Amino acid sequence: MNILVVAEMQLGKLKPSNRASIRMAQDLAKKDGDSFSMVLLGHQLGDAANELNRFGAKKLFVIDAPEFEHYLAKPLTDAVSNLAREHGFDRIVGCEATTARDFFPRLAGALDAGMCRGVSALCEVNGETCYQRAVFSGMALRTERIHTPIHVMTVDPTTMDDPTEGGAGEVVAFDAGVTVGDEIRFVELRRAKSERPDLSVADRVVGAGRGIKSAEYLETIGALADKLGAAVGATRAVVDAGWLPNEFQVGQTGKAIAPKLYFAIGISGAVQHAAGIRGAKTIVAINKDAEAPIFKIADIGIVADLFDVVPQLIEGL
Amino acid sequence: MKVLVTVKPVADPNTPPAAWIAEQEGKGGSVNDVANYFDLIAVEQAIRLKDIGVTDICIVSVTDDSKMAQVRSAIAMGANRATLIDPEGKQLGAYQLAASIAHVVKKEEPAFVLMGKQATDDDASQVGPLLAGMLGWPQATFVSEIGFNDDRSRVTVGRETDEGVEVLDVKLPAIITCDLRLNEPRYATLPNLIKSKKAPMERLKFTDLGIEDKPRVTVEAYSLPPGRSGKAKMVADTAELLTTLKDMKLVD
Ligand SMILES: Cc1cc2nc3c(=O)[nH]c(=O)nc-3n(C[C@H](O)[C@H](O)[C@H](O)COP(=O)(O)OP(=O)(O)OC[C@H]3O[C@@H](n4cnc5c(N)ncnc54)[C@H](O)[C@@H]3O)c2cc1C
């Protein structure tokens, strides 16, 4: 096996979910006593390559080109497939982010490979390594087997342990030789500024649901988050109401998160929301309806009016 | 302008997971099918684009006759016709689905293809980008805003990404996959459901398309995720909540 981790940048930094891909590569390598390599793509990478190069990879390919300043599916597909062909990589591992979700299927197509998205664990079936992933809004797990010589996968960061530290690999600049045509042009990224921790990787998250009744109450939710050093997340209902931008949405069609502590405040606990918080260590539910489904997945629950409880929490913390 | 919209019949997302698994494993279990919600958003979008020059909306579905009702309900929203590809009892993988749809795209030469961003049963999110790669077309996935330029040669889309809304300017023809906030799909009315029975329907068979017939990825097993305890410790008031959190060392 010849394993390649595709590491990505996000807003000038290494994407936190790269860690899950590296761990998956380490686990795959261990199974067969193999090594793994990595590729880092982007532009003006600064110290990112050094930061990435401490997990025992054999080689770290660096593709640093203006074409990769903004994420675009086709040039990334071309670059990674060129690298994989040239160096005979047959396991391509990426992170479960909106970037890899976008270009990995295209990459799999280019390499005539089967792909599994959002792999949460490796398992063995009749001596063959298979991949387990969540399906049906996270309500079921499915074991899949890839039959092509090359396997392509993205990894669910909420289920993976941290990668183990290791030595630095040989750094190799790779000329991907790709060009960006006028088929697609990047126009802009509309992004809400936030001083709080990144929702995808925060240890603590305060989740707000429709029960908060208005956008104004987000200020109080934010005050609780700041007391806890937490990120703010939300249900689709809150995002649809326009109270928060979409990148705050947690769930099947939003972010999957795995904080140590999750507060579900005025959240009913619909399956699509629950799908995003499966990996949370402790879920605290605050809801005035004792029958709300959130209490079936919560670890700690309080049946009460959130407009009473939240200010008291801020006060008491 | 001609537009293709893909529609996949899927199990109702409210099906209990154990029943869904039983049905997937062929061990019985009754499961209601619905049209994949993201695909209905795609159909709705195509209908809304009739104002700016879309004249022909063709639904494409890889499915057998038993799921015709879901395809009909999509047509009845306001599509003109459909092309069905019968998998002939085969379990098809993402590659074969994309290749089947590509066959129809090459024949129809639409201005663009609208799809759902993912199927809510497989949660694969693969068919759109695979199809784009096969056709050598640009792709715009997770789209929640669409606007066309004056000569309809390009489209400006807003994509929902981890970092925020990314705006791209894309040359047509392209593959566009739809996210939740693009629109709210309309319901098909009863008269339109009746009318949809007369909509032209072309039927193809998967084995006639010359696509490799072994899936690249197969399903080996299903299981239920390790449940959460299901027994929340209920506290009486905020004071008890705070002491519980402190005792569990979750807050200082
Ligand atoms: C295809 C599809 C994908 C979806 N993806 C997602 C997703 O990714 N993420 C997501 O979140 N949703 C998603 N949804 C929507 C999901 O089904 C629910 O509609 C949504 O999660 C509900 O949000 P909510 O809990 O905020 O609102 P509600 O369900 O309205 O719940 C509000 C809760 O607040 C409680 N409440 C009200 N007032 C108070 C008070 N004063 N004090 C305490 N409690 C109070 C109520 O008892 C209730 O339980 C998706 C839906 C579909 C169809």
Ligand SMILES: Nc1ncnc2c1ncn2[C@@H]1O[C@H](COP(=O)(O)O)[C@@H](O)[C@H]1O
């Ligand atoms: N059997 C099918 N027939 C028609 N379209 C499909 C089929 N399977 C998937 N698609 C389309 O591809 C999208 C993504 O599906 P998936 O990659 O399986 O998550 C769906 O939203 C559909 O629009």
